[in-house]
Amino acid sequence: MDPFFVWLLFQYFYLLMVKTLSSILVIVAVLSCTEQNENIPDEKENVEVFEETETQPSKVVEQDNISIEVYDFENIQPFIYKNNDRINVVNFWATWCVPCIQELPAFEKLKAENPEVDMTLISMDFTQNIESDLIPFIIKNNIQSDVVVLDDPDANSWIPKVDENWSGAIPATIIYNKDKRVFYERSFTYEELAKEVQTFKK
Amino acid sequence: MKQIKLILPLFLIACSGPAETEEETVEVDSVETTINEEDIVLAESGYSVGDMATDFSLKNIDDQMVSLSDYDEAKGFIVIFTCNHCPFSVAYEDRIIALDKKYKEQGYPVIAINPNDPEVNPDDSFELMKERASEKGFTFPYLFDEGQEIYPQYGATKTPHVYILEKTDAGNRVAYIGAIDDNSKEPENVTEKYVENAVDALLNGNQPEVTETVAIGCSIKFKEG
Numbered sequence: 001m002d003p004f005f006v007w008l009l010f011q012y013f014y015l016l017m018v019k020t021l022s023s024i025l026v027i028v029a030v031l032s033c034t035e036q037n038e039n040i041p042d043e044k045e046n047v048e049v050f051e052e053t054e055t056q057p058s059k060v061v062e063q064d065n066i067s068i069e070v071y072d073f074e075n076i077q078p079f080i081y082k083n084n085d086r087i088n089v090v091n092f093w094a095t096w097c098v099p100c101i102q103e104l105p106a107f108e109k110l111k112a113e114n115p116e117v118d119m120t121l122i123s124m125d126f127t128q129n130i131e132s133d134l135i136p137f138i139i140k141n142n143i144q145s146d147v148v149v150l151d152d153p154d155a156n157s158w159i160p161k162v163d164e165n166w167s168g169a170i171p172a173t174i175i176y177n178k179d180k181r182v183f184y185e186r187s188f189t190y191e192e193l194a195k196e197v198q199t200f201k202k
Numbered sequence: 203m204k205q206i207k208l209i210l211p212l213f214l215i216a217c218s219g220p221a222e223t224e225e226e227t228v229e230v231d232s233v234e235t236t237i238n239e240e241d242i243v244l245a246e247s248g249y250s251v252g253d254m255a256t257d258f259s260l261k262n263i264d265d266q267m268v269s270l271s272d273y274d275e276a277k278g279f280i281v282i283f284t285c286n287h288c289p290f291s292v293a294y295e296d297r298i299i300a301l302d303k304k305y306k307e308q309g310y311p312v313i314a315i316n317p318n319d320p321e322v323n324p325d326d327s328f329e330l331m332k333e334r335a336s337e338k339g340f341t342f343p344y345l346f347d348e349g350q351e352i353y354p355q356y357g358a359t360k361t362p363h364v365y366i367l368e369k370t371d372a373g374n375r376v377a378y379i380g381a382i383d384d385n386s387k388e389p390e391n392v393t394e395k396y397v398e399n400a401v402d403a404l405l406n407g408n409q410p411e412v413t414e415t416v417a418i419g420c421s422i423k424f425k426e427g
Contacts, residue, residue, distance in 0.1 A: 024379045094289075098287075098420075099423065126289065153384065153385040156381060156415040156417060159415065159418070167363075167416055168359075168360060168417045173274075185359070
């Protein structure tokens with residue numbers, strides 16, 4: 001047989017193989033895209049639902065030029081699903097929670113050093129203790145982050161909505177941006193927190 | 203996870219058009235990793251409903267050692283990890299006493315355990331446990347998890363954290379894990395008494411309808427290694 005013809009035949013099958021292989025590659029890739037998308041937490045879809053303007057505090061406590069808004073869970077959701085281009089850090093804490101107080105300076109420092117970070121401190125202090133405990137604590141420690149109070153008695157119904165694995169222990173933290181969202185039931189040092197936030201930077 | 207890692211290079215090849223997509227892929231991968239590690243940690247620590255709970259020998263506020271096996275007559279136990287300092291524990295003290303009074307006679311005594319390390323939180327020392335118990339008139343044992351070996355086996359993460367155990371031939375079976383009721387702060391506004399409902403069901407020979415609940419609580423304090 002003509003060697004040139006054999007070469008042509010070889011080329012033809014080679015091309016055919018490459019083509020088939022690349023189609024398989026594309027199909028696998030597309031499938032993997034779909035699979036990955038399914039695994040992304042679907043909270044992103046909710047972002048549009050909660051606009052900050054819709055939110056309504058159930059109570060506002062004012063003292064010493066500090067105004068603390070108290071929300072039930074439904075109305076606090078805009079704080080944990082902000083639709084912005086920033087890195088949002090939400091910390092669940094209380095003045096009576098020792099490990100919370102210990103890690104608070106790390107959150108304050110993070111906010112001070114990262115203009116792209118939006119910090120919200122959601123206090124679980126009892127509403128009747130806002131004037132006696134929370135506001136004095138904010139003044140004494142010169143807290144710069146936004147502080148709001150969550151007061152919703154039926155914790156069993158809303159804790160799983162924050163994260164299905166949350167046992168309800170505080171401190172707890174959510175870090176999220178438009179692309180991802182991670183929940184942490186743990187304490188942070190500044191270094192640990194900064195490292196975690198770094199993974200949200202583009 | 204492995205599977206996703208394997209197909210990731212293929213995905214990168216196929217989607218390498220816009221650089222942005224590529225970045226997103228890498229981020230997604232790290233999210234997956236974080237979540238999976240947490241899941242593993244959760245799965246490995248603590249009991250689920252249906253597991254057999256370990257017995258223990260812990261020092262009570264009367265300086266006597268207490269074990270579940272001491273209770274020959276009990277049909278089960280209401281084990282509550284609680285402490286002195288936590289406002290949610292304090293808010294529940296009267297309700298815990300009421301539970302013990304109501305159910306001890308029926309075979310389900312309350313066994314309270316303080317899981318905290320007093321070096322981290324001095325309010326939870328053994329001496330102050332004795333003081334608090336006498337101030338409030340605790341009718342149940344208030345045990346000190348010295349060395350913090352028991353609470354991690356149960357998987358308690360916070361105070362108060364309840365484990366209802368049903369005594370069976372195979373051991374003390376976990377029948378309920380979670381909160382005492384659905385309103386920590388205002389006992390007068392409670393609508394669901396989770397623990398009472400669960401114990402009532404067990405006393406009637408049934409399993410509780412609600413077997414797991416969550417509530418806000420104080421994370422258990424341990425010395426960082």
